[in-house]
Amino acid sequence: xxxxxxxxxxxTRFAVRAREAAGVWLCLFDGDAERRVAMARDGxxxxxxxxGVGPGQCYGYRADGEWAPDRGRWFDPxxxxxxxxxxxxxxxxxxxxxxxxxxxxxxxIVPRTIVPALSAAxxxxxxxxxxxxxxxxxxxxxxxxxxxxxxxxxxxxxAALAHPAIIAHLQKIGxxxxxxxxxxxxxxxxxLPPLGLRNAWGYNPVVPMAIDPxxxxxxxxxxxxxxxxLHAAGIGVVLDLVFNHSGESDRDGPILSLRGLDDRSYAxxxxxxxxNDTGTGNTLDAGDxxxxxxxLASLRHFAALGVDGFRFDxxxxxxxxxxxxxxxxxxxxxxxxxxxxxxxMIAEPWDIGPGGYQLGNFPADWLEWNDRYRDDVRRFWRGxxxxxxxxxxxxxxADIFGPVTRSVHFLAAHDGFTLADLVSHIDRHxxxxxxxxxxxxxxxxxxxxxxxxxxxxxxVIAARAADxxxxxxxxxxxxxxxxxxxGDEFGRSQRGNNNAYAQDNAIGWVNWxxxxxxxxEHVATLAAWRRDRPAVFxxxxxxxxxxxxxxxxxxxxxxxxxxxxxxxxxxxxGATIRVDRPARTVxxx
Numbered sequence: 001x002x003x004x005x006x007x008x009x010x011x012t013r014f015a016v017r018a019r020e021a022a023g024v025w026l027c028l029f030d031g032d033a034e035r036r037v038a039m040a041r042d043g044x045x046x047x048x049x050x051x052g053v054g055p056g057q058c059y060g061y062r063a064d065g066e067w068a069p070d071r072g073r074w075f076d077p078x079x080x081x082x083x084x085x086x087x088x089x090x091x092x093x094x095x096x097x098x099x100x101x102x103x104x105x106x107x108x109i110v111p112r113t114i115v116p117a118l119s120a121a122x123x124x125x126x127x128x129x130x131x132x133x134x135x136x137x138x139x140x141x142x143x144x145x146x147x148x149x150x151x152x153x154x155x156x157x158x159a160a161l162a163h164p165a166i167i168a169h170l171q172k173i174g175x176x177x178x179x180x181x182x183x184x185x186x187x188x189x190x191x192l193p194p195l196g197l198r199n200a201w202g203y204n205p206v207v208p209m210a211i212d213p214x215x216x217x218x219x220x221x222x223x224x225x226x227x228x229x230l231h232a233a234g235i236g237v238v239l240d241l242v243f244n245h246s247g248e249s250d251r252d253g254p255i256l257s258l259r260g261l262d263d264r265s266y267a268x269x270x271x272x273x274x275x276n277d278t279g280t281g282n283t284l285d286a287g288d289x290x291x292x293x294x295x296l297a298s299l300r301h302f303a304a305l306g307v308d309g310f311r312f313d314x315x316x317x318x319x320x321x322x323x324x325x326x327x328x329x330x331x332x333x334x335x336x337x338x339x340x341x342x343x344x345m346i347a348e349p350w351d352i353g354p355g356g357y358q359l360g361n362f363p364a365d366w367l368e369w370n371d372r373y374r375d376d377v378r379r380f381w382r383g384x385x386x387x388x389x390x391x392x393x394x395x396x397x398a399d400i401f402g403p404v405t406r407s408v409h410f411l412a413a414h415d416g417f418t419l420a421d422l423v424s425h426i427d428r429h430x431x432x433x434x435x436x437x438x439x440x441x442x443x444x445x446x447x448x449x450x451x452x453x454x455x456x457x458x459x460v461i462a463a464r465a466a467d468x469x470x471x472x473x474x475x476x477x478x479x480x481x482x483x484x485x486x487g488d489e490f491g492r493s494q495r496g497n498n499n500a501y502a503q504d505n506a507i508g509w510v511n512w513x514x515x516x517x518x519x520x521e522h523v524a525t526l527a528a529w530r531r532d533r534p535a536v537f538x539x540x541x542x543x544x545x546x547x548x549x550x551x552x553x554x555x556x557x558x559x560x561x562x563x564x565x566x567x568x569x570x571x572x573x574g575a576t577i578r579v580d581r582p583a584r585t586v587x588x589x
Contacts, residue, residue, distance in 0.1 A: 001045050003297070004085030005059070005115045011051040012115055014059070016083060017290055018261045019044045021075055022065040026050070029058040029112050036062070044290070058090050058112035059083070063261050067102055071272055072263040074255055078105045082257040084265075084294060086113040086210040087301060088219045093187035093206055093247070099254030110256060111185070113210070116220070122227075122306035127344045128236025129308055131481045132534040133176025134527065135238065137413060138486035139201065140180055140215050145509045158183060158216045162229035170235055173489050173520070174527025177236035179311055179346075181414055183223070185212040187247040187254065192502055195434035200504035201414060203313060204247040204280065206256050209298040220305065227306040236308035238344060243284060243295045244317035244351065250274060250281030265291050267322060275322065277353025278314055287321025292330050300339050309344025311369075314351040316358045323354065326361045335365070346408060360400040367481060370397055370407040377411060377474055378422070378445035380581070381467060387568055388560045390579070394570070395545065396479040405480040405539050411471055412485050415440075417498045419488040422446045423467040425453060429496030432507060440499030453496055466584040469522055473586035476526035477577045480539050489523040491516035529588050536575045546571040550580060 006013045016039070018024050024046035026037040039046035060082060065075030079099075082089070089111035098104040129135070141156040149165035160166060161178070170178065182202030192198055202212065216222040227237050246266075248259040251274065258265045267275040267285040277283045284291050295318065299310060312318060319328035334340045346367045349359045362368055373393045379385025392398065396405030412419045417428075426448050428440045449455075449463045468491065475482050486492070487510045494500045500508040530536075536543060547555040548569040559565050567579040578587040 001042070001047075003045075003294070004083055004087075005113070007054070007118060008049060011049060012053040012057070013047065013049045014039070014083075015042075015045050015047045016061055016261060017044050018046055018063050019264060020065060020073065021046070021063040021261065023063070024261075025062045025064075025077075027060045027062055027080060027107070028053065029060075032108075034107060053115065055115050055117035057115040059115065060107070060110065060112050061261065069251060072266075072268060074259045074263055076102050076255060076260060078103050079255045079260050080105075080107040080110040080112075081255070081260045082111060082207055082210070083113040084207050084257050084261070085297065086207050087116050088114040089185055089210050089213055090114055092212060092214050093185055093256070095188045095190055095193055095254065097190075099256065100252060106255075111213075114219075119220070119224075121304035121339075122224070127308035127342065128177060128231060128234065129238070129344050129481075130176045130534070131479075131537045131539050132531050133174050134476075134530075135177045135179050135408065135481060135483040136170065136173075136175040136486060137179045137240075137410075137483055138181065139414065139508070140183060141504070142200065142509045143486050146506075147510075147512050156215070157222070158211075158226050159218060159222050162226045167230070167233045167235070171233060173484075173523050174531055175235055175484075177238055177308065178230065179238040179240060179483070181240050182242055182313075183211055183215050183239065184208060184241065185210045187256070189247075190249065190253070191434075195502075197434060197502040198504050199502060200508050201501045203242055203501070205242050206247045207258075208241065208243060208294060209301045224305045231306065237306070238309040238311055238346065239302055239307050240311040240313060241298065241302075242313045243286070243298070244314040245278040245280045245282050245284060248282060250276070253281055262290070264288065265294075267320070275353070277317060277320065277322075277351050277356065279352050283317055283320075283353070285321065286318045286328070286330060292333065295330065296333055296337065296340075299334070299343075300337070303339045303343055307343070309346065311346040311348065313348055315347035315349055315362065316351045316353070316356050320353065324356070324358055324361070326358075326363070331363050335363070362406075364404075364406070367406050367408050368401075369413075369483075370400070370409055372400065373397060373407060373409045373478070374411055375445055377471070381471055381474075381584075382445060382447045383581070386561070386563060387565045387579075390474075391547070391560075391568065391570070394474070394478050394577070395542065396539070398542070403542050407480045408483050409475060409478045409480060410483040410485070411475055412488055413483075414485060415499060415501070417444050417446055417496070418485070418492050418494050419468060419471060420464075420491040420493045421496050421498070423464045423471075424448050424451075424455070424493075425496040427452065427496070428498045429453070430499050432497060433499060433502050440497075444498060463584070465516075465519070468519060470584050470586050472519075472523055473526055473588060474579070476523075476530045477575075477586060477588055479537050479542070484523075486510060490520040526588070533574050536572055543572045550578070
């Protein structure tokens with residue numbers, strides 16, 4: 001069975017899985033006029049073939065059956081439902097309470113799926129990702145909304161990433177791969193609209209491969225063309241995808257797609273309640289073959305557009321059924337797929353469910369975000385972490401991954417403090433999120449040099465600047481893959497907000513006019529140093545290391561264990577790295 005809309009001679013074939021529905025209608029739209037076509041059951045699927053329908057046609061589904069939410073039955077013919085295999089939509093999702101109300105028609109507010117045009121797949125090439133060049137995590141909208149050189153009508157879109165000014169900046173700081181935060185169409189969490197807020201990060205998708213029309217007014221073509229432009233500049237593209245939950249949320253959430261078609265796609269406890277291993281109200285059941293097929297289809301769709309790899313948000317979920325299984329079927333399916341087997345796979349190796357912390361337990365050909373690196377480096381420069389932990393992290397975290405490192409090292413990411421806020425705030429300042437400053441991490445391993453937030457004291461400013469330079473140099477001196485978050489190269493601040501998911505405004509947007517140009521130049525120098533020494537950062541071959549104390553003597557066991565050890569000098573073939581904590585410096589030669 002080919003899911004979704006598929007071209008056939010003279011028309012289009014539609015297929016949707018709805019195992020427990022009594023009936024399903026295909027709804028074809030001409031403007032606001034709706035024509036319903038009864039679909040025929042074929043096993044777990046409902047199918048309709050319609051002559052004269054082709055690319056560009058807007059459609060959706062309606063499903064009939066039992067309304068019994070306590071038993072996972074959410075069938076309501078009044079609800080227009082988005083095709084789970086949609087790749088383009090005619091509008092963005094917008095939350096409205098009627099999306100959860102039985103019997104209230106939602107055709108006027110739910111996006112319609114667009115029948116896609118056939119297009120040639122991009123050639124399968126070696127992914128553009130290189131441990132000698134940083135991965136650069138960015139939010140498409142926030143990154144370009146305030147860029148002075150990007151035309152106003154293009155700001156906040158995927159196409160803006162292909163603008164010469166953007167590419168020039170990425171090349172200046174040595175970026176090898178951009179990692180785009182979610183670009184799939186999402187819906188706001190229901191508590192946000194009453195607060196006058198909206199989800200700015202996108203980690204609340206409804207269906208897994210429909211590009212958000214706000215980020216990509218040009219649809220799939222806009223994404224493909226942008227990837228091609230970045231590739232032409234020598235920059236790869238990784239997509240951050242969310243396969244762990246959907247924006248249909250908990251029992252009180254909206255009925256938009258899977259909930260109204262096939263609620264068994266979500267994981268349920270024995271009492272029928274939704275399992276919430278994600279903290280969002282629901283969890284997709286990757287133990288279900290149909291859910292796995294949908295995930296694989298999504299990956300293939302984006303791979304065919306030229307994407308170099310994928311980052312999996314809350315990645316243990318894709319290997320749960322219900323517990324995490326490092327030999328879960330999806331790993332073998334990806335490894336065996338001709339279009340996917342050479343792509344880069346990056347796990348965020350934790351979720352909030354039982355046994356959810358799985359750092360180091362993903363397949364040997366997957367990379368993994370390494371929060372142990374983040375925390376140990378922060379502790380060291382804050383002054384309460386030992387040199388032994390820093391040295392282990394600097395050399396690729398062999399205690400976690402063994403001699404072949406699969407670590408993606410980072411100091412800051414989209415969630416948490418920016419790097420500049422890390423050295424200027426001890427406490428989170430998330431009041432703008434409307435949750436009384438309760439959201440976001442409470443312990444950030446941060447420090448502020450005696451002043452919380454902005455300071456005009458020259459000594460405080462200088463100390464913070466030194467810390468940023470030392471932190472960034474530590475990152476660029478680390479063996480394996482490294483990741484920089486957009487704006488950290490020039491001191492971007494979110495005013496102490498460490499959970500800016502709902503700040504689609506100046507708090508969350510990158511302020512290009514406030515750049516610390518000196519820090520940016522420092523990062524460009526670090527990137528050039530790293531790029532010129534690819535063998536030093538090889539993920540497969542650990543380099544022979546000589547460790548010296550700052551006075552030139554060999555490091556001893558006592559020195560490694562001493563809590564007040566001031567640093568070390570690491571000698572590698574082709575590189576020397578001197579870490580001096582009292583001086584707040586990392587010197588690279």
